[in-house]
Amino acid sequence: MFLARVEGNVTATRKHPSFEGWRLVICQPISGKGEPEGSPQIAIDAHGAGLHQRVVISSDGAAARKAVGDDKSPVRWLVVGIVD
Amino acid sequence: MFLARVEGNVTATRKHPSFEGWRLVICQPISGKGEPEGSPQIAIDAHGAGLHQRVVISSDGAAARKAVGDDKSPVRWLVVGIVD
Amino acid sequence: MFLARVEGNVTATRKHPSFEGWRLVICQPISGKGEPEGSPQIAIDAHGAGLHQRVVISSDGAAARKAVGDDKSPVRWLVVGIVD
Amino acid sequence: MFLARVEGNVTATRKHPSFEGWRLVICQPISGKGEPEGSPQIAIDAHGAGLHQRVVISSDGAAARKAVGDDKSPVRWLVVGIVD
Amino acid sequence: MFLARVEGNVTATRKHPSFEGWRLVICQPISGKGEPEGSPQIAIDAHGAGLHQRVVISSDGAAARKAVGDDKSPVRWLVVGIVD
Numbered sequence: 001m002f003l004a005r006v007e008g009n010v011t012a013t014r015k016h017p018s019f020e021g022w023r024l025v026i027c028q029p030i031s032g033k034g035e036p037e038g039s040p041q042i043a044i045d046a047h048g049a050g051l052h053q054r055v056v057i058s059s060d061g062a063a064a065r066k067a068v069g070d071d072k073s074p075v076r077w078l079v080v081g082i083v084d
Numbered sequence: 085m086f087l088a089r090v091e092g093n094v095t096a097t098r099k100h101p102s103f104e105g106w107r108l109v110i111c112q113p114i115s116g117k118g119e120p121e122g123s124p125q126i127a128i129d130a131h132g133a134g135l136h137q138r139v140v141i142s143s144d145g146a147a148a149r150k151a152v153g154d155d156k157s158p159v160r161w162l163v164v165g166i167v168d
Numbered sequence: 169m170f171l172a173r174v175e176g177n178v179t180a181t182r183k184h185p186s187f188e189g190w191r192l193v194i195c196q197p198i199s200g201k202g203e204p205e206g207s208p209q210i211a212i213d214a215h216g217a218g219l220h221q222r223v224v225i226s227s228d229g230a231a232a233r234k235a236v237g238d239d240k241s242p243v244r245w246l247v248v249g250i251v252d
Numbered sequence: 253m254f255l256a257r258v259e260g261n262v263t264a265t266r267k268h269p270s271f272e273g274w275r276l277v278i279c280q281p282i283s284g285k286g287e288p289e290g291s292p293q294i295a296i297d298a299h300g301a302g303l304h305q306r307v308v309i310s311s312d313g314a315a316a317r318k319a320v321g322d323d324k325s326p327v328r329w330l331v332v333g334i335v336d
Numbered sequence: 337m338f339l340a341r342v343e344g345n346v347t348a349t350r351k352h353p354s355f356e357g358w359r360l361v362i363c364q365p366i367s368g369k370g371e372p373e374g375s376p377q378i379a380i381d382a383h384g385a386g387l388h389q390r391v392v393i394s395s396d397g398a399a400a401r402k403a404v405g406d407d408k409s410p411v412r413w414l415v416v417g418i419v420d
Contacts, residue, residue, distance in 0.1 A: 001210040001245050003178060003194060007116040010087060010140060014131050015165030016147075024140065024165075026087060026116040029207050032175040032194040037207035039113050039121035042085040042140050047182050056178060056192065056210050060229055061144055063184075063242035074147035074164045077085050080242045081183030081192075091284040094255060094308060098299050099333030100315075108308065108333075110255060110284045123281050123289035126253040126308050145312055158315035158332045161253050169378040169413050171346060171362060197375050200343040200362040205375035215350050224346060224360065224378050228397055231352075231410035248410045249351030249360075259368040262339060262392060266383050267417030268399075276392065276417075278339060278368040291365050291373035294337040294392050313396055326399035326416045329337050 001058045001080070002029040002041070006049050010042055018065075018073030025049060025079065027057050043077035044068065054083035085142045085164070086113040086125070090133050094126055102149075102157030109133060109163065111141050127161035128152065138167035169226045169248070170197040170209070174217050178210055186233075186241030193217060193247065195225050211245035212236065222251035253310045253332070254281040254293070258301050262294055270317075270325030277301060277331065279309050295329035296320065306335035337394045337416070338365040338377070342385050346378060354401075354409030361385060361415065363393050379413035380404065390419035 004027035012024070022044045029038045034054075043057045046067060057077055064075040088111035096108070106128045113122045118138075127141045130151060141161050148159040172195035180192070190212045197206045202222075211225045214235060225245055232243040256279035264276070274296045281290045286306075295309045298319060309329050316327040340363035348360070358380045365374045370390075379393045382403060393413050400411040 001243070003208060003210055010165075011168045012140060012165035013168055015140070019165060028115070031196070031208050040087060040115050042087055056180060056183070058242040058244050060242040060244055061146075062229075063240060066240055072147060072150055074142040074144035074162055075085070076142050076144055078242055081178075081180035081187060084179045084181050094333075095336045096308060096333035097336050099308070103333060112283070124255060124283050126255055145314075156315060156318055158310040158312035158330055159253070160310050160312055169411070171376060171378055199364070199376050224348060224351070226410040226412050228410035228412055230397075231408060234408055246410055249346075249348035249355060252347045252349050262417075263420045264392060264417035265420050267392070271417060280367070292339060292367050294339055313398075324399060324402055326394040326396035326414055327337070328394050328396055 001056055004029045004055055004057050006051055006053050006055060007040060016074055018068045018070035018075060022068060041077050043079050044075055045079040047079050047082050049079055049082050055079045056081040085140055088113045088139055088141050090135055090137050090139060091124060100158055102152045102154035102159060106152060125161045127163050128159055129163040131163050131166050133163055133166050139163045140165040169224055172197045172223055172225050174219055174221050174223060175208060184242055186236045186238035186243060190236060209245050211247050212243055213247040215247050215250050217247055217250050223247045224249040253308055256281045256307055256309050258303055258305050258307060259292060268326055270320045270322035270327060274320060293329045295331050296327055297331040299331050299334050301331055301334050307331045308333040337392055340365045340391055340393050342387055342389050342391060343376060352410055354404045354406035354411060358404060377413045379415050380411055381415040383415050383418050385415055385418050391415045392417040
């Protein structure tokens with residue numbers, strides 16, 4: 001699980017059908033001081049994270065597949081919390 | 085899941101039989117601004133991503149094995165969407 | 169599993185319900201000499217690790233889900249020991 | 253899955269018994285242009301990859317365990333194809 | 337699986353009970369030429385690897401849990417061979 005900052009959205013017309021209707025956010029992992037660390041991850045977001053907000057993301061494929069309601073979906077990362 | 089840019093193809097005559105007939109693309113993870121980040125990944129592609137196109141890739145082994153139709157395949161990364 | 173130093177806490181009001189009541193700590197992986205290495209991870213902590221303490225963290229999703237008592241939780245990293 | 257270049261072999265007398273009889277190759281991940289990227293991985297090889305050859309490696313534990321014929325083996329990376 | 341050099345031990349009084357009685361070694365991944373690469377990992381060791389010895393480590397959670405005899409253990413990395 002990473003602390004990350006939302007950097008934007010990704011829109012894709014051609015995609016796996018399980019992603020239909022989900023917001024895909026670009027999440028830049030950051031340190032406790034807010035400095036970027038490592039590569040950005042694409043995550044699905046059900047919490048309504050805004051641009052530049054800090055979030056916690058997790059790479060739990062099983063939980064992400066449950067979220068989109070398709071147990072064969074290739075989804076893996078999801079936003080699990082929005083930092084206060 | 086990473087945002088990535090397609091950098092080319094890989095062709096391999098000697099390979100695991102489950103890769104037969106699949107296009108293997110070299111995907112360079114990138115930031116929201118398009119800068120390369122981290123190591124390229126090899127992914128299978130069923131969406132027809134073109135050279136230099138931006139894609140979202142996922143490391144879901146189960147979904148990738150389902151895609152190639154071989155539940156013992158060592159495949160892991162797949163293109164899950166093409167960015168508009 | 170990484171050797172890490174606790175860098176702080178994360179508080180999130182909007183979050184996955186399985187995180188309710190758990191302490192989320194920012195863990196900076198370190199080398200044997202104490203130098204930072206790689207990106208910080210967010211982990212749940214049941215051992216009461218203090219700020220700047222050295223801990224061992226693990227990315228075992230199954231064990232973390234068992235810890236929070238929710239087998240659908242997207243939790244992944246947990247503190248598994250506090251270094252003497 | 254990574255594109256990688258074979259950098260050498262590893263020989264180990266004391267090891268997990270499931271590795272017995274398998275060639276362990278040091279695989280340096282590379283970019284599409286052949287530049288080294290990230291840390292080398294140790295993989296088992298059944299395709300007969302030669303020194304400095306380019307290969308595709310995958311971290312599929314289930315497929316690797318099937319390859320060595322021991323479903324409790326700690327093996328994880330394997331060579332899945334040799335680049336033409 | 338990484339080629340790594342043993343850099344030391346970790347001792348922890350407060351820890352997950354499944355780690356009781358196991359040696360935890362700090363393993364610095366290295367290249368084929370012996371240069372450090374990436375972040376150190378903490379692994380359990382049943383092969384008796386000495387300080388500065390080169391080992392192969394694997395992140396197989398299932399195999400590691402089997403090794404410690406607790407199928408709920410959060411252990412993940414283990415030494416699978418000592419390089420000659």
